[in-house]
Amino acid sequence: MKPLSEINYKEIGLKVGLEIHQQLNTAAKLFCNCKPELFKEEPEITFLRRLRPTQSELGQVDPAAYFEFQKGVKILYEANRATSCLVEMDEEPPHPLNREAVDVALTAALMMKAKPIDEIHVMRKTVIDGSNTTGFQRTCVIALGGKIEVGEKTVPIEHVSLEEDAARKTGEEEGNIIRYRIDRLGIPLIEVATAPVIKSPAEAGEVALAIGRILRATGKVIRGLGTIRQDINISIPNGALMEIKGLQELEQLPLVVEYEVRRQLNLIGISEELRKIGANKEEIGDEFFDVTDVFRQTKCKVIRKAVDKGQRVLAVKLPRFGGFLKRELAPDFRLGTEMADRARFWGKVGGIFHTDEMPAYGITQEEIEELGKAVKAGKQDAVVFVGDTPENARDALKAVVERAREAIDGVPQETRAPNPDGTSRYMRPRPGSARMYPETDIPPTQITEEYVSVVRSRLPELPEQRLERLAKEYKLNEKLARQVLDSEHSELFEVVVKESNISPTTVAAFMTETLKALKRDGVQVEKVSNDQIREIFKGISLGAMTKEAIPEIVTWLSKHENKTVQDAVSSIGLRMLSREELERIVDSTIERNKNMIIERGANSFGPLVGMVMKDVRGKADAALVSELVKEKLEQMKKRHSTDEDSVFYR
Numbered sequence: 001m002k003p004l005s006e007i008n009y010k011e012i013g014l015k016v017g018l019e020i021h022q023q024l025n026t027a028a029k030l031f032c033n034c035k036p037e038l039f040k041e042e043p044e045i046t047f048l049r050r051l052r053p054t055q056s057e058l059g060q061v062d063p064a065a066y067f068e069f070q071k072g073v074k075i076l077y078e079a080n081r082a083t084s085c086l087v088e089m090d091e092e093p094p095h096p097l098n099r100e101a102v103d104v105a106l107t108a109a110l111m112m113k114a115k116p117i118d119e120i121h122v123m124r125k126t127v128i129d130g131s132n133t134t135g136f137q138r139t140c141v142i143a144l145g146g147k148i149e150v151g152e153k154t155v156p157i158e159h160v161s162l163e164e165d166a167a168r169k170t171g172e173e174e175g176n177i178i179r180y181r182i183d184r185l186g187i188p189l190i191e192v193a194t195a196p197v198i199k200s201p202a203e204a205g206e207v208a209l210a211i212g213r214i215l216r217a218t219g220k221v222i223r224g225l226g227t228i229r230q231d232i233n234i235s236i237p238n239g240a241l242m243e244i245k246g247l248q249e250l251e252q253l254p255l256v257v258e259y260e261v262r263r264q265l266n267l268i269g270i271s272e273e274l275r276k277i278g279a280n281k282e283e284i285g286d287e288f289f290d291v292t293d294v295f296r297q298t299k300c301k302v303i304r305k306a307v308d309k310g311q312r313v314l315a316v317k318l319p320r321f322g323g324f325l326k327r328e329l330a331p332d333f334r335l336g337t338e339m340a341d342r343a344r345f346w347g348k349v350g351g352i353f354h355t356d357e358m359p360a361y362g363i364t365q366e367e368i369e370e371l372g373k374a375v376k377a378g379k380q381d382a383v384v385f386v387g388d389t390p391e392n393a394r395d396a397l398k399a400v401v402e403r404a405r406e407a408i409d410g411v412p413q414e415t416r417a418p419n420p421d422g423t424s425r426y427m428r429p430r431p432g433s434a435r436m437y438p439e440t441d442i443p444p445t446q447i448t449e450e451y452v453s454v455v456r457s458r459l460p461e462l463p464e465q466r467l468e469r470l471a472k473e474y475k476l477n478e479k480l481a482r483q484v485l486d487s488e489h490s491e492l493f494e495v496v497v498k499e500s501n502i503s504p505t506t507v508a509a510f511m512t513e514t515l516k517a518l519k520r521d522g523v524q525v526e527k528v529s530n531d532q533i534r535e536i537f538k539g540i541s542l543g544a545m546t547k548e549a550i551p552e553i554v555t556w557l558s559k560h561e562n563k564t565v566q567d568a569v570s571s572i573g574l575r576m577l578s579r580e581e582l583e584r585i586v587d588s589t590i591e592r593n594k595n596m597i598i599e600r601g602a603n604s605f606g607p608l609v610g611m612v613m614k615d616v617r618g619k620a621d622a623a624l625v626s627e628l629v630k631e632k633l634e635q636m637k638k639r640h641s642t643d644e645d646s647v648f649y650r
């Protein structure tokens, strides 16, 4: 496989477009009055629905939806009363479009110089996986044709839309039941779609970051993992347009793009080689062989289990595919992995076996030879086999055959989902174009010129302007200013600086580095409220505690919900030491370290302050400690200078 550095993205003609989805922190959901929140407890209500293939008005049925319907997949929806009502359950028509959400979307759209449309029309977009109780997702365009500046580049924004978020999957059980929790269903999402002008993985990351900053600048987004999700459209010439849906980790975006490019380049290479050696689609037959007898005595646990259950082992020959299934498309990701993903999706099997990875998993060379004879495979062929119910095994092998035929053509168009390691897996075929039709339950909403000018008159400052202002107004260096801009506590920073007398650099370092470090150490800093953080800094301003105590206070508060900063201070015993108490500690530290002082003279000042601070951390101000240490050393020096034997301060 080509190392990353060897891929010249410009030369290969990479094109990437992004669709960024961000949850909005509005008072209510998009089409009802429920709170846009998730719940952790056991559900109060559950209801079972059969997944039905939704038909668009043009009469098209999604093949994947129809397939799931045939399999009799049922959905168990979970809900509670605080986060959902009859609207989410599809028992009551949607309420009118949430105006607060429109406000936020319009604000973001204007910041991206997009042109608002005159009238908002809510549309239905077919959803096939049960994540919407209605079988469709409601979406509406708010503005078209914007642009943002990212470094030197102008990136066109195709549209800014509002959508309802989908239910979230909470489990999948045997017997074809999928669990979805509908608390997330209906949370407003703003969608920002760029034109496919991004030319490299790094640029994709920068564009996503820039859009994220603009959305956060509205002050109305929900924070935390899963609240922002990105769909990535990737294409290269001779490859295929691929959609990777639902990436949550922004930092991973460049890697996902890189791996997808590698995957497509490698698939193109495989297709060329296959054709060169004469592989053709007609040669790959739908003939499946029952090879259960070959594995009667097998030591392979998975196959053993299937055979013991009375299931079958079915196999198919892939002519001239020998060696190709183990080809890496991305790190630890092979053509065989692609076939297994397809088999899992269409056959509901746990996985597949193939001869490119044999002997392994307890399967012996003898069994492989028997298998080859049974399906009449030669050395140049690959054999794929699977143990399951005859129906599932057949569906799985059909999917494998389909994928093998596509490998001869090149790169199949797919919708994919990201894996945690940056690779992606098959999600479903690319849907046809006719997926949208009008939502008849919701009347259109006007966007008047007056309304637009009101929103325009109170636009927040753009991230780049804000960055400049933060650096200038608070004398932060560029790195720290940027960290503040991107931090979750960006707004809080300015509030705290204004109401305390602590230096902006100290506050900024807390909001960025200290909180990050605590989080890394496993402290749940998100449990500490903004008001509590303000209280802490007010306390430091008033001299009630020192800034060295901040990490301890935040840690305590994160573990004690509904307690105050005052509670934290008294519980930790963070009372500030009096000058007298502090003096005693300094004296005893000096006494204990007499030898060191005699030996090192003036150079002992630093270590002494360090030792005292370690003892009094959080209970005394560092400036006072060094003042006292200095004073005591001076006194000591004076005493000793009258003494003939003095070795002090030589």
Ligand SMILES: [Zn+2]
Residues within 6 Å of the ligand: 029, 032, 033, 034, 083, 084, 085, 086, 087, 088, 186
């Ligand atoms: Zn509701």
